[in-house]
Amino acid sequence: MAVTTGIFTNNRSRISKFITRVWEPFIPVPLLGWLFGAVLAVAIEQLFGLPLARILGLSRIPALFGVLVVLNDPTNLLLLLGVLLYDILVYILPISVAARLTIAPANWIASRLFNIQGWISAIIHILLIYGILHIWSDVSDYRLLIVRLTLIAIIFTLSLNVVNGYMGEFSCSHPGFIALGAYTASIFTVGLFINDNILGPALLPASLAALMFPIGLILGGIVAALGAILIAVPSFKTRGDYLAIISLAFTFIIKSLFENLEFVGGPRGLGNQPNLANLPTVFFWTVLSIWIINNFVRSTLGKALNAVRDDEIAANAMTVNTRRTKFVAFLFAAFWAGLAGGLFAHVIRYVNPSTFGLQMLAEVLAMVYFGGLNSVQGSIVGAVSINLLSEALRPLEIFKWIVIPLLLIVIMVFRPTGLISFKEFDFFKIIKPKRTSQKDVEYAPTAD
Amino acid sequence: MWSMPLLQIEQMTKYFGGLRAVHDYNLQIEPGEIRGLIGPNGAGKTTIFNLITGIYPPTDGKVLFDGRNIVGLKPYQISALGLARTFQNMRLWRHMTVLEHVKQARYSKINYGLIGAFLGTPKRQEEESASARIAQELLELVGVSRFSNQVITNLPYGAQRRVELARALAIEPKILFLDEPTAGMNPEELEQMMRIIRRVHDELRMAIFLIEHRMRVVMELCEMIQTLVFGEVIAEGNPDDIRNNPAVIEAYLGEEVVT
Numbered sequence: 001m002a003v004t005t006g007i008f009t010n011n012r013s014r015i016s017k018f019i020t021r022v023w024e025p026f027i028p029v030p031l032l033g034w035l036f037g038a039v040l041a042v043a044i045e046q047l048f049g050l051p052l053a054r055i056l057g058l059s060r061i062p063a064l065f066g067v068l069v070v071l072n073d074p075t076n077l078l079l080l081l082g083v084l085l086y087d088i089l090v091y092i093l094p095i096s097v098a099a100r101l102t103i104a105p106a107n108w109i110a111s112r113l114f115n116i117q118g119w120i121s122a123i124i125h126i127l128l129i130y131g132i133l134h135i136w137s138d139v140s141d142y143r144l145l146i147v148r149l150t151l152i153a154i155i156f157t158l159s160l161n162v163v164n165g166y167m168g169e170f171s172c173s174h175p176g177f178i179a180l181g182a183y184t185a186s187i188f189t190v191g192l193f194i195n196d197n198i199l200g201p202a203l204l205p206a207s208l209a210a211l212m213f214p215i216g217l218i219l220g221g222i223v224a225a226l227g228a229i230l231i232a233v234p235s236f237k238t239r240g241d242y243l244a245i246i247s248l249a250f251t252f253i254i255k256s257l258f259e260n261l262e263f264v265g266g267p268r269g270l271g272n273q274p275n276l277a278n279l280p281t282v283f284f285w286t287v288l289s290i291w292i293i294n295n296f297v298r299s300t301l302g303k304a305l306n307a308v309r310d311d312e313i314a315a316n317a318m319t320v321n322t323r324r325t326k327f328v329a330f331l332f333a334a335f336w337a338g339l340a341g342g343l344f345a346h347v348i349r350y351v352n353p354s355t356f357g358l359q360m361l362a363e364v365l366a367m368v369y370f371g372g373l374n375s376v377q378g379s380i381v382g383a384v385s386i387n388l389l390s391e392a393l394r395p396l397e398i399f400k401w402i403v404i405p406l407l408l409i410v411i412m413v414f415r416p417t418g419l420i421s422f423k424e425f426d427f428f429k430i431i432k433p434k435r436t437s438q439k440d441v442e443y444a445p446t447a448d
Numbered sequence: 449m450w451s452m453p454l455l456q457i458e459q460m461t462k463y464f465g466g467l468r469a470v471h472d473y474n475l476q477i478e479p480g481e482i483r484g485l486i487g488p489n490g491a492g493k494t495t496i497f498n499l500i501t502g503i504y505p506p507t508d509g510k511v512l513f514d515g516r517n518i519v520g521l522k523p524y525q526i527s528a529l530g531l532a533r534t535f536q537n538m539r540l541w542r543h544m545t546v547l548e549h550v551k552q553a554r555y556s557k558i559n560y561g562l563i564g565a566f567l568g569t570p571k572r573q574e575e576e577s578a579s580a581r582i583a584q585e586l587l588e589l590v591g592v593s594r595f596s597n598q599v600i601t602n603l604p605y606g607a608q609r610r611v612e613l614a615r616a617l618a619i620e621p622k623i624l625f626l627d628e629p630t631a632g633m634n635p636e637e638l639e640q641m642m643r644i645i646r647r648v649h650d651e652l653r654m655a656i657f658l659i660e661h662r663m664r665v666v667m668e669l670c671e672m673i674q675t676l677v678f679g680e681v682i683a684e685g686n687p688d689d690i691r692n693n694p695a696v697i698e699a700y701l702g703e704e705v706v707t
Contacts, residue, residue: 292566299565299572300551300558300579303544307552310541316523317501317533319556319619328562374543422543 028435029099032113033106035128037095042135045090049139052089056082063142064392065091071395103435110433118428125431130283137279148279148347150387151286155340157367157383158293158376162333164365165373165421166297167326168309169239173231173247174337174364176254179356180227181220181338182345183258186270188216189346196272198265206274213276217285217342224338225331227254236326239312251361258353269352277346285343289336294376294425296332305329306374363390366404370411372418376425382418452515454479454623454655455500455531460509462492462499462679469495470679473509477623482649482656484670486663486690488699492679493659494536497625501533502526514622528556532621536628536659538612540600546611547596550583551576553618579618586614589651590644606637610644617648623655624648630665638665645669667691675699 049061057078062069066083073079099106113121137144156174163171191199193209204212231250235243259267296302304325307315316322345351363386371382386404393400411418457475461468470492477483485493499506502523511519518526527533532553541549557579564572587593590610595603600611609629616624629645630638642665649656660666666673667687675683675696683693690696 295568296565299560299568300555300576301562301565303548303552304555306544306548307541310543311539313503313523314535314539314541315552317503317527317535317539318553318615319524319528320552321522321524321555 025100026096028103028107030106030110030434031125031431032110032128032433033099033102034095035125035132036102036106037098038132039128039135040098041091041094042132044094045139046135049090053082053086056086058082058086061139062086063140064146064388067392068395071393107433107435110431114428114432121431122427125427126287130280133283134279144279145347146388146391148277148282149344150384151282152340152344152347153364153367153383153387154286154380155289155336155343156364157371158289158379159333159336159340160364160368161371161373161375161379162293162297162305162329164368165375165378166302166305166309167329168305169326170241170244171231171247171330171333172244172361172365173228173250173334175356175358175360176247176251177224177227177334177337178341178344178360179254179258179351179353180224181217181341182351182356183220183264183270183341184223184338185216185220185342186273186345186351187264188219189213189274189276190270190272193274194272198263198270209274210276213281213346217339220342221335221337221339224341225335227338228331228334232327232330236323236330251356251358255353255356258356267353269350271350273346273349273351275346275349277343282343282347285339289340290376290380293332293336294427297376298424301325302329366408369418370408372415372421372423374417375420375423377423378418378420381420453477453512454481454514455657456510456512457500458510458512460496460499460506460511462495462504463507468679470499470506473679473681475674477655477657479622479655480649480653481672482658482670484666484673485657485659485676486661486666486673487676491676493676494627495679496676497533497627497659500526501531501625524556527619527621530620530622531625532616532619532623533625534612534616534627534629536631538608540608540612542601543599545597545599546587546592546603547580547583549600549611549615550586550618551579553615554579554582556619583614583618586617587611589617589648590614591640606633606640609633609637609641613644613648617652621654623657626656626658628659628661630660630662638662642669663691 045061053059053061058066058069062083065087070076070080070083110121113124133147137147156178160171160174163169187199189209189212190196192204192212193202193206195201227250231243231247235246258264264270297305304315304320304322307318307320308322308325312322315325348355367382367386368379369382370386371380372378389407390400390404393403396403415421453476455475455477457473460470460473462470473496475483485496487493498504500511500518502518502521502525506519509519510517513526513529513531516529518529518531521529541552544552558575560569560572560575563569564575584593584596587596590613592603592607592610592614595607595611600608603611613626613629626645630641633641645656645658646669648654656669658666658670667690670687673685673687673690674681675690675693677699682695682699683690685693
């Protein structure tokens with residue numbers, strides 16, 4: 001350590017020291033405290049956002065923290081200053097002040113809730129997160145769209161992570177599964193509830209649509225899982241690159257299948273989906289998928305995936321039915337991809353075969369590998385950051401596709417398995433109060 | 449039934465293409481017996497393990513385990529019947545913790561099914577914590593329970609070996625195959641490993657079939673020893689017989705040294 005203290009390490013340690021010093025007062029803030037801060041911030045924006053933005057010289061509330069506005073006109077320093085001030089006044093200041101000031105009450109409430117029943121506390125946290133998203137996205141339709149697409153991207157990423165991260169295979173078939181789910185759910189809703197010139201008149205009253213929508217989504221998932229069988233049967237006999245090749249072919253086959261199916265519009269695509277994928281619906285399915293996938297990967301049946309990935313022969317010798325394990329996981333991942341595809345189709349309200357091509361594959365893969373393999377929180381972070389980034393960098397146009405890959409390369413160099421990889425996601429640990437009596441802090445190893 | 453051997457192998461032969469790896473191999477192991485298999489490098493010892501545990505099928509011959517022919521069964525089926533093994537090069541799962549390793553080997557004992565895995569039902573919590581308890585006990589038995597929440601790659605080599613043994617024990621085997629359990633160990637680790645093997649045998653009352661390179665280990669642990677050379681058993685007997693058998697000495701040390 002003492003041998004070389006170059007200018008590089010010096011700077012780095014100075015930066016990390018600075019970060020620790022800034023972060024220190026916030027260490028005892030529980031998640032609940034941060035959520036209080038966020039509620040305050042979105043409430044302030046809702047109430048005073050527009051006048052404040054006008055005062056700061058902005059024409060309206062900056063949709064994505066002002067990144068879009070600044071990138072559109074990067075030479076306008078006044079605009080940059082306005083945006084910075086807006087972000088500080090509306091987000092950074094309220095969140096940090098509220099989080100810091102509510103340390104005691106937030107910890108108290110968190111520990112009370114936690115002691116009553118862990119899952120009640122979890123539900124309250126989730127509802128708070130929903131509330132924050134709801135108020136935040138209420139400001140503009142653009143935000144609403146972004147939030148919903150980001151939530152759906154979380155399902156895409158997480159389900160792909162099951163195969164590429166937890167199972168350690170390389171699958172490229174996700175756009176195919178998403179397409180299958182999107183088209184199936186669209187045919188279901190448009191065919192049954194909408195008078196459409198491609199799929200014909202409605203068969204059922206439109207009032208049933210919202211009620212039957214989950215059936216359509218699940219059907220989409222099941223069709224995607226059936227598609228997954230086509231890949232799984234030939235490619236899981238052995239390990240290696242076969243799955244990558246076969247699954248890539250599958251994506252192209254599905255794409256050209258829908259291009260040539262006239263009854264779903266062929267290359268023109270299929271529109272007119274009813275507006276069923278509102279924020280609560282999308283949020284509900286996202287939370288459900290995170291919960292179920294996380295449950296699965298933490299069980300012994302799910303951990304079998306890691307055993308298969310790290311050493312398949314040993315897994316087999318330790319009574320793990322490796323073939324069944326791989327099959328189940330692949331179909332499971334395809335199911336969620338298909339279900340999320342159904343949601344996607346009803347958010348965009350138009351599907352077109354060319355959406356489900358190589359670009360979508362690259363985006364989903366980037367989210368998985370950026371966020372981190374083999375971790376649920378990695379997938380969430382990856383999906384949210386890549387999605388927001390690719391939205392925020394939209395004004396850069398073609399350069400966006402230079403910035404994001406560069407970022408990926410940097411990640412690959414410094415953290416080859418992604419930002420947060422090989423971590424277990426334990427929501428109860430996250431919502432736990434940060435400051436309690438000593439005996440609660442003591443870490444007891446749990447069953448799973 | 450009591451007189452039937454636990455594991456009975458009759459005239460097992462394996463060809464890899466034209467190469468005869470194992471020829472007319474016979475074996476009988478009674479419950480609770482410790483049996484050794486020795487032989488020079490490349491004699492086919494590990495191949496015999498792989499044939500019995502189903503990694504590849506024998507070209508010919510019968511393998512009866514508990515009176516049932518297990519030829520053609522998949523490795524996971526054979527191991528679930530109660531035939532556990534360790535590996536020469538351990539084959540640990542490098543991203544998993546010690547406890548997870550041992551819990552994973554209880555896969556065949558899991559009854560909660562996929563619904564339980566997806567929804568985290570109370571039945572699942574119960575079974576998972578039961579298997580964690582058993583895993584912890586086994587880790588204590590082999591003396592590495594203090595590492596249970598560590599990722600396996602953080603452990604020293606000797607401890608990794610013991611985790612691998614605990615993993616095999618979690619299957620609750622009737623017979624345990626150990627493929628060079630002391631390979632690469634220093635004298636101290638070797639002593640500990642031998643103590644542990646004996647303890648496992650005494651406390652869990654299972655039969656053990658052991659491949660070893662180190663004569664001392666086999667001679668001290670085993671009641672009966674087979675010597676394998678070029679896929680054929682050239683000598684079988686108790687440690688004294690083997691030690692004094694001219695064919696064994698020749699195979700190991702070369703002709704000139706025979707006294």
